[in-house]
Amino acid sequence: xxxxxxxxxxxxxxxxxxxxxxxxxxxxxxxxxxxxxxxxxxxxxxxxxxxxxxxxxxxxxxxxxxxxxxxxxxxxxxxxxxxxxxxxxxxxxxxxxxxxxxxxxxxxxxxxxxxxxxxxxxxxxxxxxxxxxxxxxxxxxxxxxxxxxxxxxxxxxxxxxxxxxxxxxxxxxxxxxxxxxxxxxxxxxxxxxxxxxxxxxxxxxxxxxxxxxxxxxxxxxxxxxxxxxxxxxxxxxxxxxx
Amino acid sequence: xxxxxxxxxxxxxxxxxxxxxxxxxxxxxxxxxxxxxxxxxxxxxxxxxxxxxxxxxxxxxxxxxxxxxxxxxxxxxxxxxxxxxxxxxxxxxxxxxxxxxxxxxxxxxxxxxxxxxxxxxxxxxxxxxxxxxxxxxxxxxxxxxxxxxxxxxxxxxxxxxxxxxxxxxxxxxxxxxxxxxxxxxxxxxxxxxxxxxxxxxxxxxxxxxxxxxxxxxxxxxxxxxxxxxxxxxxxxxxxxxxxxxxxxxxxxxxxxxxxxxxxxxxxxxxxxxxxxxxxxxxxxxxxxxxxxxxxxxxxxxxxxxxxxxxxxxxxxxxxxxxxxxxxxxxxxxxxxxxxxxxxxxxxxxxxxxxxxxxxxxxxxxxxxxxxxxxxxxxxxxxxxxxxxxxxxxxxxxxxxxxxxxxxxxxxxxxxxxxxxxxxxxxxxxxxxxxxxxxxxxxxxxxxxxxxxxxxxxxxxxxxxxxxxxxxxxxxxxxxxxxxxxxxxxx
Numbered sequence: 001x002x003x004x005x006x007x008x009x010x011x012x013x014x015x016x017x018x019x020x021x022x023x024x025x026x027x028x029x030x031x032x033x034x035x036x037x038x039x040x041x042x043x044x045x046x047x048x049x050x051x052x053x054x055x056x057x058x059x060x061x062x063x064x065x066x067x068x069x070x071x072x073x074x075x076x077x078x079x080x081x082x083x084x085x086x087x088x089x090x091x092x093x094x095x096x097x098x099x100x101x102x103x104x105x106x107x108x109x110x111x112x113x114x115x116x117x118x119x120x121x122x123x124x125x126x127x128x129x130x131x132x133x134x135x136x137x138x139x140x141x142x143x144x145x146x147x148x149x150x151x152x153x154x155x156x157x158x159x160x161x162x163x164x165x166x167x168x169x170x171x172x173x174x175x176x177x178x179x180x181x182x183x184x185x186x187x188x189x190x191x192x193x194x195x196x197x198x199x200x201x202x203x204x205x206x207x208x209x210x211x212x213x214x215x216x217x218x219x220x221x222x223x224x225x226x227x228x229x230x231x232x233x234x235x236x237x238x239x240x241x242x
Numbered sequence: 243x244x245x246x247x248x249x250x251x252x253x254x255x256x257x258x259x260x261x262x263x264x265x266x267x268x269x270x271x272x273x274x275x276x277x278x279x280x281x282x283x284x285x286x287x288x289x290x291x292x293x294x295x296x297x298x299x300x301x302x303x304x305x306x307x308x309x310x311x312x313x314x315x316x317x318x319x320x321x322x323x324x325x326x327x328x329x330x331x332x333x334x335x336x337x338x339x340x341x342x343x344x345x346x347x348x349x350x351x352x353x354x355x356x357x358x359x360x361x362x363x364x365x366x367x368x369x370x371x372x373x374x375x376x377x378x379x380x381x382x383x384x385x386x387x388x389x390x391x392x393x394x395x396x397x398x399x400x401x402x403x404x405x406x407x408x409x410x411x412x413x414x415x416x417x418x419x420x421x422x423x424x425x426x427x428x429x430x431x432x433x434x435x436x437x438x439x440x441x442x443x444x445x446x447x448x449x450x451x452x453x454x455x456x457x458x459x460x461x462x463x464x465x466x467x468x469x470x471x472x473x474x475x476x477x478x479x480x481x482x483x484x485x486x487x488x489x490x491x492x493x494x495x496x497x498x499x500x501x502x503x504x505x506x507x508x509x510x511x512x513x514x515x516x517x518x519x520x521x522x523x524x525x526x527x528x529x530x531x532x533x534x535x536x537x538x539x540x541x542x543x544x545x546x547x548x549x550x551x552x553x554x555x556x557x558x559x560x561x562x563x564x565x566x567x568x569x570x571x572x573x574x575x576x577x578x579x580x581x582x583x584x585x586x587x588x589x590x591x592x593x594x595x596x597x598x599x600x601x602x603x604x605x606x607x608x609x610x611x612x613x614x615x616x617x618x619x620x621x622x623x624x625x626x627x628x629x630x631x632x633x634x635x636x637x638x639x640x641x642x643x644x645x646x647x648x649x650x651x652x653x654x655x656x657x658x659x660x661x662x663x664x665x666x667x668x669x670x671x672x673x674x675x676x677x678x679x680x681x682x683x684x685x686x687x688x689x690x691x692x693x694x695x696x697x698x699x700x701x702x703x704x705x706x707x708x709x710x711x712x713x714x715x716x717x718x719x720x721x722x723x724x725x726x727x728x729x730x731x732x
Contacts, residue, residue, distance in 0.1 A: 048581040052723040069719070072583045082730075083578040085508070087515040087650065099504050100583040129515070 001026040001153060001185045002047060006056030009042050009209075017042045017209040019056075024187065024202075026152075029179045031200030032189040033225065038206040040189040041079065044157050047187065048077050060153060076101075076146040077155040084142045086131030090123045093130060093141060094148065101149030108148075115144050118170045135162045143171070147178065155187045160195045168195060175199050193229070197222040275357055279364050286368030293373075302373045303386070303448060308441035310390075313362075314397055319422065321358055321401035327409070328353035328402065346472040350465065353402060359394055366390050378448065385451030389444060392457035399464035406471055502588035502595070509592050512571060516650035519564070519571060526560040530604065533611045540614050546689055549617060550680050553625035554673065556608040560600040561629060565637030566668050568593055569718075573647035573729040580722055587715040590638065594711060597637070598630045598704075624697035628676050631703025636675065638714045640668045642721055645728035 004022040008015060017039040024030050032040050045051045047058055049065040057064045060071040077083065085093055098108040112124055122137055130141055143159045160168050172195060179186055190196040196203065197217060205213040205228060213228065215221060290302055297305040328349040370387055378386060408415040429436045447453050513519040533552050540548065564571070569589065572579060579589060605626040611618045676696060683692035703710065 048577075050577050050580060050723070050726050069585060072581065072585075075581070077581045079577065079581075082575050083581070085575050085578065087512060088508075092511070096504060096508060097582065 001028070001061065002187075003059040003062075004046075004056065005059070007046065007053055007058060008055040009039075009046060009051065010054045015054075015209055017046070019043070019211065022211070024185065027179075027183040027185055029175070029186045029199060029201045030188065031196040031203040032187065032206060033191070033193065033196055033203060034189075034206035035229075037208070039209040040206060041157055042209075043206070044077070044079055044155050044187065044189065047155055048075070048079070050079075071153075074152040075155065076148060076151040076153070078139075078142040078146040078159065079155070079157045081138060081142070084130050084138060084145065087129055089127060089129055090133070090141045091125065093145060094124075097145045097148045101151070103149055111148060112144075115174070118144070118167060118174060120167070136164055136167065139163060140167065150178070150182055150184060153185045153187070157189050158191065159188060160190050160192050168192075172199050193222060193225045197225065278361060282361055282364035283368060286365040287372065289365075289369045290373040301377065303377050304441065304445050306369065306374075307444035307448075308438050310393070310444060311437045311440035313365075314393065314440075315422075315425075317358065317362070318397055318401055318404075321397065322405050322408070325356065325358060325401060325405070327405055342476045343469075343473055346469050346476070349472065350399075350402075350468055354395070354398065356398070359398055362390075362394050382448055382451050385454040386444065386448055389447045389454045389457050392454075392461060396457060396460050396464060399461065399468055403464060403468050403471065406468075502591035505584060505588045506592035506595060509571075509596055512650070513564075518648065518650050518652050522563045523560065526563050526600075526604075529559040530556055530607050532556055532559075533608065533614075537611055537614045546617065546621065547677075547680070547684075549615070549621040550625055550677065552611070553608065553618075553622035554629070554676060557601050557604045557622060557626040558629040558633060558672070560604065561597040561633060561637065562669065562672055565593075565597065565634070565641070565672070567648055568637055568641040568644065569725075570644045570646060570648045570729070571650070574650065576726055576729050580726060585715075586718050586722075587711060590711050590714055590718065593638075594634055594707060597634045601626050601629050621693065624693045624700065625676060627700030627704065628679075628696045629700070631700030631707070632675070633672050635703060635710050635714070636671050637668065638710075640671070642714075642717055644725065645732070647729040647732045 002024040004019045007017065007019040007022070009017040016037075032043065034040055042051070046053055047060070047065065049058075049071075052066070057066060059065070060075065063070055065071050085096070088096065094112060095105070095108055098111070103111065112119075116124075119140060123133075123140060130138055133141070139159070139162045143156055146154055146156060159171065163171060175186060175188070176199060178184060186200075188196065188200060201217050203213075203215055203217060203221060203225070204211055205225070213224075215224070289306070293300075293302050293305045366387070370383070374383060374386065404418060408418050425436060428434050513523050532555050536548055536552050569576070572589075580586075605622055608622050609619065611622075679696060679699070680692045683695050
């Protein structure tokens, strides 16, 4: 699905991302973790051709993103608030995105119905502009917009940030369900280790632009991640030590 | 603590990103300030001659007094449109241990440092020392001058108060507009001569200098009105703009126009729902009256050039004002447009359509000027063709250098946020291009040839527009990364 070849991004001589050889398979739910400045958003922006790679390239379905606009038809994304349009109501935003994704009115309303619980009656049918919504509700609009039309690839940068606890749980469930049903590829980053290990099948830790860990999720992944970021080995039980 | 407040204000001024980054805009503001000051100064020195001409035999002072209302009214409207409310940046002070009254007072006092409060001096002082000194005795002169100077501050606080009230709800805003129009009408149709009556107030001061006391009283009253308004609403959600329910006319019929219809309806919503583009659009509608100004003296000897100029402005003004910031209007969500399933081509197509359509509409409206000369019919027409076929692409070409994001929710008048060298330069080829073409060809081959050439150039552009749009699509895609990062940074 996604392939990075000799990918490098540097700002005035400082390399902020360096991925010599990197692949994400079709249908993978891929999680990216790392501290601030690790290069997560840089990587996502490169995938979406929002910034220019200093060296190398990214291919989506074998097409270089910088060369053609065709990948847009099967990619949905939410990176930050610049992916929503402040002066539209959520309904208008959804129908704008939905129509761009070749959905008709019926498709759009069926699609939105499946998010009813997630929206908690605060989004659809309200005559409030997106810029006047709370941060959490803006995020909900943005991430659901990215899912519209079930694109093959969905890129979400910190989708859990700003969401309230129950919305975080609901959204985890949504991603897992969609990924299981439709074989979509997800690229997700998060600072919340618990959320990301719950949702993702493969987890990569970035540090200063380099991959330092690349694992398939197992039972112990969460503990390993915590250990990595705290620098302290997670408490093991007495029995394990024996 | 007071010293600290001014310390913040000074830092705010000297460290604002706007000041450092935008030297061009600052230059223009300074130029405007000097220009208006010079005009006022010139007027101030020549006022007595003009008054002597216009009101022969009448006392200069009372003639001057009778004109004050016009100035004050004009200034009040200008202030309401262009002056910032002093609430700017009060949030961080809310939770520090200072009395709110003190913050309110500080904010009001700070607002006095404004160019509008200095401008009238350039008019008043020369007149005072040239004419008034001859007519009035010293104590009376002082009282009269004081009343004028204090009037500036009455206007200042009145404008702020009205602006606060009108910001609060649209009804009050329209109410205020209606009131202003009503006052103008009453005065204009002579139902009640407010201008003279208002002038009598100052005559009264000349007669009884002690009456000058009413001005400080008015200022104190208005000051406390403002002060209480501020003080009683010292909450984030009350002082900053009200969050209204969106009025949602959805323009969905525009979707049917073509594959770029969705983009177009987004574009129209962007204009209708955001303060800055909306004001820009409204101002361009007002430009239709530009003809009344420049065609009023038309007779058979006036050069036809005037129609070319008028046509340029009246048909193309929206294209110019909107195109000046194309594509920065979409800067806040440019990444979305670049990553979503919108082709760059559709963005350009919808902008082209928008500019072409407004040109045609404004052309039809400008046909009203046929009562001045039927030539308007074809002169405006060829200019319109040129605007659509050539100038839109000039706008696209210059828009490639757009690097500054636009804050959609700010006022449009005297706002130089998002202005860079490009935005200033853009007006030159757009305005002077067709005028130069017209001028040169008229000199060489005569009027009619010039109109034909203008029209043909425009037609060529219109016929070739699909190819030109394809070309610009490529150019815009080439510069997309630069634009995204520049919009993020500003």
